Amino acid sequence: MNQAEDLKRRFSAIWEENEKPSPRIDLAARDGDGHGKDMEARVAKLEALAENTKDSLKDLRSDLRDLRSDIKDLRKDGLSAVKWLLGLGATATIAIGGLVLRILMTMPNH
Secondary structure, rough: OHHHHHHHHHHHHHHHHOOOOOOOOHHEEEEOOOOOOHHHHHHHHHHHHHHHHHHHHHHHHHHHHHHHHHHHHHHHHHHHHHHHHHHHHHHHHHHHHHHHHHHHHHHOOO
């Protein structure tokens, strides 16, 4: 699996996790201080979600750094390949030119 597919898979998993419906506050179940009875549990869920999101973002940032590094390496490799091909082309041109010149010099004058 390449890095782009891995990032897509991770993002999809995070998206699906966050798409789950959140529990609604039952207004009839409020206690004396004006908060729902399940407020503490809901806050704990939100904190866990925030922590998971934070970890996922760290992973994504790391993966992006790796991708940037890979792209930079590919650019260097591509540039090296182009330089090599240009050198090979120039060498071939000079060699063919030398052969043509040699053939022309060995031909008798008419």
